[in-house]
Amino acid sequence: MIYPTNRKIIAAITALLFSTMACRAATRLIAPDTPTPLPPTATFVPTFTPIPPPTATPTPVVFESSCPLVVSQIIEDAVSDGEIVGGDENADEEVDYLVDYDVNGDQIESPLVFSVRDDLEDEQGDRATHEKIWQYFTRLIPAEYRGFVSGFSIFTDGEKNYLAAVNQSESDPEQWVLNVDIADSYEKTNLTYTLLHEYGHLLTLNAEQVVVSVPVYENPEDETIYQAEVSACPQYFPGEGCSNPDSFINEFFTRYWTYLFDEWQEIDQQADEDTYERMLDNFYDTYQDQFLTDYAPTSPAEDIAESFTFFILSPKPELNSIANEKILFFHEYPELLELRARILNQLCVEFPP
Numbered sequence: 001m002i003y004p005t006n007r008k009i010i011a012a013i014t015a016l017l018f019s020t021m022a023c024r025a026a027t028r029l030i031a032p033d034t035p036t037p038l039p040p041t042a043t044f045v046p047t048f049t050p051i052p053p054p055t056a057t058p059t060p061v062v063f064e065s066s067c068p069l070v071v072s073q074i075i076e077d078a079v080s081d082g083e084i085v086g087g088d089e090n091a092d093e094e095v096d097y098l099v100d101y102d103v104n105g106d107q108i109e110s111p112l113v114f115s116v117r118d119d120l121e122d123e124q125g126d127r128a129t130h131e132k133i134w135q136y137f138t139r140l141i142p143a144e145y146r147g148f149v150s151g152f153s154i155f156t157d158g159e160k161n162y163l164a165a166v167n168q169s170e171s172d173p174e175q176w177v178l179n180v181d182i183a184d185s186y187e188k189t190n191l192t193y194t195l196l197h198e199y200g201h202l203l204t205l206n207a208e209q210v211v212v213s214v215p216v217y218e219n220p221e222d223e224t225i226y227q228a229e230v231s232a233c234p235q236y237f238p239g240e241g242c243s244n245p246d247s248f249i250n251e252f253f254t255r256y257w258t259y260l261f262d263e264w265q266e267i268d269q270q271a272d273e274d275t276y277e278r279m280l281d282n283f284y285d286t287y288q289d290q291f292l293t294d295y296a297p298t299s300p301a302e303d304i305a306e307s308f309t310f311f312i313l314s315p316k317p318e319l320n321s322i323a324n325e326k327i328l329f330f331h332e333y334p335e336l337l338e339l340r341a342r343i344l345n346q347l348c349v350e351f352p353p
Contacts, residue, residue, distance in 0.1 A: 063341035067348040071313045077189040098124040101152045106138045148206045151177035173217040174207035200308030204249040213241035290322040
């Protein structure tokens, strides 16, 4: 999960996980630093501002899963197993890339094998498991919704640290690569949550949503170039480029992050990891009713990815909190309601009674 959260930490992760990467980690993906928290004198709680559909537009029928226990179990397992945040503090943080594949439709091909330690050779050569993970992703996400995914990579850093990531392709900034840790792929409910979260990044950051910044893409560690591109963007700049005015992420940011962003940026700019972590925890505690998980406040990009995952897996909620309003945000888009119905139908096939 890399979106302009702490840029110094991103640079370090970049060296391991290619250029720009959006990851879910069992620990906080971008390990925070935290100086003395600066609690606001008064907590501003915005009023709900859901946008009603036009009078002439009938409210779409919201499909709910025929296997509600399955979808609720996916969220429950992710939370209880520490897959959203938390995890093993002693986990091995060294990231080893094992193999890269080109994506051709629903197939992966042309494996590029990396030099690895002897103890990783079995996982590297386990093509059957690589195929199993990729094919599960293709069954969950219909082909017309993932045409910008041109690569698939298998990596590992041990169990329950980094679970998965997405990043722009090294050969084309408008194409994307899905990366999955093979060590975290065997628990299907957690893998499901992870893949949906990562698809939330793909959905909201692809080139139809965010105009790619070629200078940032070609100079990922140049802070001067990055800040110049941010300053030139009249909308939200998630890291890869300037979001379109009507993009999912710009609309989400405008509604839910504009009044929080300055406070969040002060946290995000902390260089000390412990200080960052402490301040982010305090930020979450202050605005807890606005986030669906304690991983969501890591960045606007992580917040929208978590909210998308809950949109897919949760019944349509009541409008009784800003966190629930973030789920309802996606209900405003008929094409996403259709995608949700198709994913839920497939999940009931994947987890038979």
